[in-house]
Amino acid sequence: MSMDIFLQNVANSITLGSLYALIAIGYTMVYGIIRLINFAHADLLMVAAYIAFYGILIFTLPWYWAFILAIVLTTLLGVSIEKVAYRPLRNSPRISVLISAIGVSFLLQNVAIVVIGARPKPFPRPEQLVWNIKVGEISFLSLTILIPIITFILLILVMFIVKRTKMGIAMRAVSRDFETSSLMSVDVNKVISTTFVIGSALAGVGGIMWSMQYPQVDPLMGLFPGIKCFIAAVMGGIGSIPGAMIGGFVLGICEIMIVAFLPGLSGYRDAFAFVILILILLFRPGGILGESTVEKV
Amino acid sequence: MDDRKNIKFILNIVLLLIIGIFLWWGQDNLSAFYIRILNLSAIFAILGISMNLVLGFTGMFSLGHSGFMCIGAYVAAILTMSPASKEIIYFMEPIVPVLAKVQWPILPAIIAAGIVAAIFGFLIGIPALRLRDDYLAIATLGFAEIIRIVVTNTISITNGSLGLKNIPSVKSLWVYWGIAIITIIILKKIINSNWGYAFKAIRDNEIAAEAMGVNIFSHKVLSFTIGAFFAGIAGALMAFLITSVDPTMFRFTFTFQILLIVVLGGMGSLTGSVISAVIITILMEVLRVVEQPFDLFGLLQIPGLPGMRMVIFAIGLLLVILFYRQGLMGTREFNWDYLLDKIHSFKKRGASM
Amino acid sequence: MKEAVLTTDHISMEFGGLRAVSDLHMQIYPDEIIGLIGPNGAGKTTVFNMITGVYKPVEGQIYFGNQNITGLNPAKITKMGIARTFQNIRLFNSMTVLENVMISKHLRRKTNIVEAILGLPKYNRERQEHYQACMELLKKVQLDDVSHEMATSLPYGKQRRLEIVRALATEPELLLLDEPAAGMNPNESQELMEFITRIKEEFNLTVLMIEHHMEVIMGICKRIYVLDYGVNIAEGSPREIQSDQKVIEAYLGAVDTDA
Numbered sequence: 001m002s003m004d005i006f007l008q009n010v011a012n013s014i015t016l017g018s019l020y021a022l023i024a025i026g027y028t029m030v031y032g033i034i035r036l037i038n039f040a041h042a043d044l045l046m047v048a049a050y051i052a053f054y055g056i057l058i059f060t061l062p063w064y065w066a067f068i069l070a071i072v073l074t075t076l077l078g079v080s081i082e083k084v085a086y087r088p089l090r091n092s093p094r095i096s097v098l099i100s101a102i103g104v105s106f107l108l109q110n111v112a113i114v115v116i117g118a119r120p121k122p123f124p125r126p127e128q129l130v131w132n133i134k135v136g137e138i139s140f141l142s143l144t145i146l147i148p149i150i151t152f153i154l155l156i157l158v159m160f161i162v163k164r165t166k167m168g169i170a171m172r173a174v175s176r177d178f179e180t181s182s183l184m185s186v187d188v189n190k191v192i193s194t195t196f197v198i199g200s201a202l203a204g205v206g207g208i209m210w211s212m213q214y215p216q217v218d219p220l221m222g223l224f225p226g227i228k229c230f231i232a233a234v235m236g237g238i239g240s241i242p243g244a245m246i247g248g249f250v251l252g253i254c255e256i257m258i259v260a261f262l263p264g265l266s267g268y269r270d271a272f273a274f275v276i277l278i279l280i281l282l283f284r285p286g287g288i289l290g291e292s293t294v295e296k297v
Numbered sequence: 298m299d300d301r302k303n304i305k306f307i308l309n310i311v312l313l314l315i316i317g318i319f320l321w322w323g324q325d326n327l328s329a330f331y332i333r334i335l336n337l338s339a340i341f342a343i344l345g346i347s348m349n350l351v352l353g354f355t356g357m358f359s360l361g362h363s364g365f366m367c368i369g370a371y372v373a374a375i376l377t378m379s380p381a382s383k384e385i386i387y388f389m390e391p392i393v394p395v396l397a398k399v400q401w402p403i404l405p406a407i408i409a410a411g412i413v414a415a416i417f418g419f420l421i422g423i424p425a426l427r428l429r430d431d432y433l434a435i436a437t438l439g440f441a442e443i444i445r446i447v448v449t450n451t452i453s454i455t456n457g458s459l460g461l462k463n464i465p466s467v468k469s470l471w472v473y474w475g476i477a478i479i480t481i482i483i484l485k486k487i488i489n490s491n492w493g494y495a496f497k498a499i500r501d502n503e504i505a506a507e508a509m510g511v512n513i514f515s516h517k518v519l520s521f522t523i524g525a526f527f528a529g530i531a532g533a534l535m536a537f538l539i540t541s542v543d544p545t546m547f548r549f550t551f552t553f554q555i556l557l558i559v560v561l562g563g564m565g566s567l568t569g570s571v572i573s574a575v576i577i578t579i580l581m582e583v584l585r586v587v588e589q590p591f592d593l594f595g596l597l598q599i600p601g602l603p604g605m606r607m608v609i610f611a612i613g614l615l616l617v618i619l620f621y622r623q624g625l626m627g628t629r630e631f632n633w634d635y636l637l638d639k640i641h642s643f644k645k646r647g648a649s650m
Numbered sequence: 651m652k653e654a655v656l657t658t659d660h661i662s663m664e665f666g667g668l669r670a671v672s673d674l675h676m677q678i679y680p681d682e683i684i685g686l687i688g689p690n691g692a693g694k695t696t697v698f699n700m701i702t703g704v705y706k707p708v709e710g711q712i713y714f715g716n717q718n719i720t721g722l723n724p725a726k727i728t729k730m731g732i733a734r735t736f737q738n739i740r741l742f743n744s745m746t747v748l749e750n751v752m753i754s755k756h757l758r759r760k761t762n763i764v765e766a767i768l769g770l771p772k773y774n775r776e777r778q779e780h781y782q783a784c785m786e787l788l789k790k791v792q793l794d795d796v797s798h799e800m801a802t803s804l805p806y807g808k809q810r811r812l813e814i815v816r817a818l819a820t821e822p823e824l825l826l827l828d829e830p831a832a833g834m835n836p837n838e839s840q841e842l843m844e845f846i847t848r849i850k851e852e853f854n855l856t857v858l859m860i861e862h863h864m865e866v867i868m869g870i871c872k873r874i875y876v877l878d879y880g881v882n883i884a885e886g887s888p889r890e891i892q893s894d895q896k897v898i899e900a901y902l903g904a905v906d907t908d909a
Contacts, residue, residue, distance in 0.1 A: 037431045088619055094430050095358050099560060099618045102360075106553050107611035113604035223549075227442075230435060267450040274439035281432055282424050483767055490766040491756045491777065498742050498753045505740035508702060510728035510757030510820050519763070565744070628744060 009260040017252025018151035022206040023229040024244035026199030032175035032239035039101040042226020043108040048074040048207030063126035071204035078200025112219035120218035123211040231277040237287030338578035339473035345558040345570035347527035353564030355520040356500030364441030365525040367547035369410035369532030376406040382463040414529020422521040460543025467537035569626030661710030671880040685867040688877035733822035748797040754819035755780040831863040
């Protein structure tokens, strides 16, 4: 493989890895706090993309307003979902809330199909953000630099919140020991809502960046990234934010590099993540950075 | 007590006779449209109760049902398509030679479909069932997707994304409902057997079940494999009903519908799953109305909303799980004892008057 | 000297760096009722979990008779003849009293599922045998009148009895009871003591019992092991234990009947 194609692939994998990392964090935070795989998380990606899409094309907003609106509305949606569909089931058997999550995800996807139509639509990339850069023989999109940088900034922000702020400590306490935290006058509901705020916001940003990188929006666009990002979170150690970051990057890099070196397997590209998942769950369910919990008998 | 047993036995026979008569009448008198709906609901009934075995009775959150259906459908299709059809349909890559001349009759093909699906169920269950609820859900979802992806890519066996057509068509109520009833009887026997108790014990309290000597893993694999077997059979029936299969048929939407059926009917009730399977199948058709343009008294034209059916189903699932988690039947089953007890107490009251 | 029914050969258990049980050496002989006591968190249930295979000890071996059962699958250990009850009642809440007990007969089955589906006479006969055996067990403990009630609808004391009976139905040689008298008043504790003594005689059992109710322990145990912070600090007859200084200190003098 020639150097510039190789570098192109490297660039793509870092970009994809960043996107996966952003979304994986949402999964891992929610799972860490309420032990739920939020199936609806990745559909927020799709919601943000569509809001931005409509903002720019139908309401002719300047791109920055459209993006901000998208992120804000997506965050609100994420928090509302928790309040309406997950909170009432907090004391029910685990299967119930999992079913509810599936229901929400399915609902979001199909509402999108009804309201927007199942046909994919091209996403309007703002010129201010997306342009071509040429370095010697190689040319690549500005996104290749922009996305990792934005991701990096956001990750630092999240780590700061979790490690240094009072809310962050509360979040870690609740994810460690739910019952004791609530006895220690930690407002558990507020903590959970905050977790969803952060996760949903990240999904919102991820959705917008995703549609800039792969400029096509369709109602099911969150489906595969969603599962893969959950797998990334598991790979890094579910419940661990640095783990989700690592998992996201590793998955993104693997996905692109494996197909780059073995083009015959490109049809199986989406299957890689699943195979990795199954291997991890079998041999190292704690993930790379994760911890195992022992059930009290 | 033996009296009661004999009465129940007779009642069951009578019930089967009544169903038989209805099937016989229906086969000749109902329109093709209604027959198709009844056949489809039979398939969903089989899917519902087989998923209920895994999810409702053993407590395993498996989302892999559509994968096993896919396997069953393809096995049945490949085994029953005529060699001539195979030559035409497989035009990208010819079918693997060993399968080219094969043409089996319907019933053996259905059984084969179940067996192959069960084998896959066994192989997948062994790694996957070591996992807890939520992880199991994703892992089985993953496996179902892997199956789909593999089917799409092994073109010389499955014809890839083009799918298979010209599958022999089966329209008889007897086949679909006959198999459905056999499935119901078998599953009822399993649930009422010691193994059924073991499954329920695992669901209720896995640690206690293990302490009472139930080998958790082998029982989970058993339940999962049985579920896969019947999912494969349902897949085969689907192939014969629609006469064509392709990988996109077995997307998650299918699993979702089955999940809805199980939850609506009551996780832990075979009767509930059968009832809700019929209801949901009928609803699916009825709600088609919503997706077509609608003429309101000739004055207004309300445009159709494609995809609205699924929105309604999604809302339905959420409503049930949030407000009425027991579903229609909870964990109760239809049984003669209930009726007989009522009659008995009614008679008693009558005698004392 | 008779061969020990159970030997824990210097077993230890660790959870993420914390030593829950250290170097425990116990020997239990046939027909004995042995007590395992200690303050809360001393590691007593962990010992049970190690014996029954829920946890695998990080050090040491466990022998049942002359068979090494260290780290074996719990279901297998139950099949070999060790049954247990739980500190927090773990009944099967969707099933009736009788069904709860019938589960315990499953491991003694000699038929397979195909025979069950086909309804073969062999299966029906075995099922009938199990049914009779379970009903008899329930009769012995005066639970037969509620055999068709939901297990969780029973009053607390009966639920505890049901747990014990369920364990008995597995036909064990060694019975592990985890705080069987928890939540009972003195009258009930007395009844429990008689109950345990009775079933021991009738079913030829050896019993290992965790308890906080001192009058139960002192009343029926032949020997007692005392655990504190995972370490065995004393062993001996009830009288010896009652006057042992280390034991008294461990409990901070609260060696009297629990509420």
